[in-house]
Amino acid sequence: MSTPEPQRPGQPSRRILHVISSVNPRGGGPIEGLKQLAAVMHARGHVIEVASLDNPSDPWVASCPLTCHALGPSHLGKYHYAPALTPWLKAHAHGYDAVIVNGIWQYHGFGTWRALAGSKTPYFVFTHGMLDPWFKRHYPLKHLKKWLFWPWGDYRVLRDAAAVLFTCEDERRLAAESFWLYRCREFVVSYGTSAPPPDATAQRAAFLARFPQLADTRNLLFLGRLHEKKGVDLLLRAFAAVRARQPEALRNVRLLMAGPADDDYGQAMQKLAHELRLDDVTVWTGMVGGEMKWGAFRVADAFILPSHQENFGIAVAEALACAVPTLISRQVNIWREVEQSGAGLCESDDVAGTERLLERWLALPADEWQAMKQAAERCFHERFLIDRTADSVLEAMGRFPASR
Structure with missing residues (x-):
């Protein structure tokens, strides 16, 4: 830190x-x-x-x-x-x-x-x-x-x-x-x-000790309150749609849903994931904090937030701090800074826009994705410290x- x-x-x-x-x-x-x-x-x-x-x-x-x-x-x-x-x-x-x-x-x-x-x-x-x-x-x-x-x-x-x-x-x-x-x-x-604590290896290990099934997968992280305005339903529906079209591209991708899901809306989203046949690729962690929160970022390949309304999005900044590119809607009010910095991808806050986020992410060559990871960390230190x-x-x- x-x-x-x-x-x-x-x-x-x-x-x-x-x-x-x-x-x-x-x-x-x-x-x-x-x-x-x-x-x-x-x-x-x-x-x-x-x-x-x-x-x-x-x-x-x-x-x-x-x-x-x-x-x-x-x-x-x-x-x-x-x-x-x-x-x-x-x-x-x-x-x-x-x-x-x-x-x-x-x-x-x-x-x-x-x-x-x-x-x-x-x-x-x-x-x-x-x-x-x-x-x-x-x-x-x-x-x-x-x-x-x-x-x-x-x-x-x-x-x-x-x-x-x-x-x-x-x-x-x-x-x-x-x-x-x-x-x-x-x-x-x-x-x-704040910048994350420095021991990324220990944070990753602590998280994987609890969720070992995520050790060798590409993990798409949603972290925060499960609320209607966050576009959780958009994420689930878009993931299911892209999976139906490109099953091989998403074969090793997991949805990592980190946030309290014990209220009515959280239960409804878990039911929706089941109806969309996403149980085999979705991990619900419940609320995470401290080392476990940072560990979730450390195992993430990308962070996603297709929100309908987000005045800032601390979790977006935390992802950038961990060199995790962000896939966000243009209703996250810092989307311009993210896009201008080359630190992530931005689309509309609907199912079609969220599908485009996923498809653009999947299509990125490895060298471009590495460059985006570096840009994410640079964006954090220049704009959001x-x-x-x-x-x-x-x-x-x-x-x-x-x-x-």
Whole structure:
């Protein structure tokens, strides 16, 4: 793993509080990105803490690597209303130089606004793709409910923030398309992730000790939450279609599905794989982390994400960091960077597009594939290293020192 940069000369030490709905690792990208950014900030001499709406007795609170102020229990289902949040922030905000809200549509954002709007402690908001108009098109009833909440809720959260932080230019551009009532100070950060731990051989060995059947196969890795927006069904249907046309080309290829699959959608995808007669070529690992996660990347020939909506995609950056080329849809908002760097292949987010990804991958000569592996690692270090994220966030804090 790369060593985070020390605090830079002349850069003041800051106390920063992240506010997030939950520190449960199953939350995916937002909490993973928070922890990695915090590690870099801490190495530079900054103090990073987190406030969440978790119950203090939740096991992931105890295992969180950061000082975690768990202010649950929460109520009202997925909204996670926690009455302790706002008074706690009012009482303790003076001890922080800035507060960063991670995500919207749950109480942690609105509760932060109630506590800090107009105060001396600036707050910033990462929307993490939650304003992408894809949700408006595919969940119109949910969007109508959000409209009822938006004018007096998260619209004000964003409007009064010191700045709203976007992980890439595409996310910033798309955010304004969800609601006509939209106003905020926008700032695009150079979002990224940490380089992998250095012992690739040990990571690979640990993974293969659990899944020895993948030792001598070409493994196509999907890693992340199994969710409708990720295009998991597209992957399964496209793989089955290409297999029917080119059985010999896919004879030694395995689908490595790494992510929690125990909910209704995960069960439905496993059933779909069975119906498509993919049981013999599909390995479902469940959630993986630490050495096992990196081991999954190390045994992968390629990473695939035919997502319908992805504001950044930490797993995409992690694949690039491991020199694994990425096969992604053009709805992954960093597809331009991947394509321009020659670090992967990009197509449309439908079955036909996913079939093209697979067929283009299978058709690549060995020398071109090796060049793409080298380009993937180079792309990561030039564009998506977490140190750049820390620089960007600190720049935003210097440029926007106060909330409205």
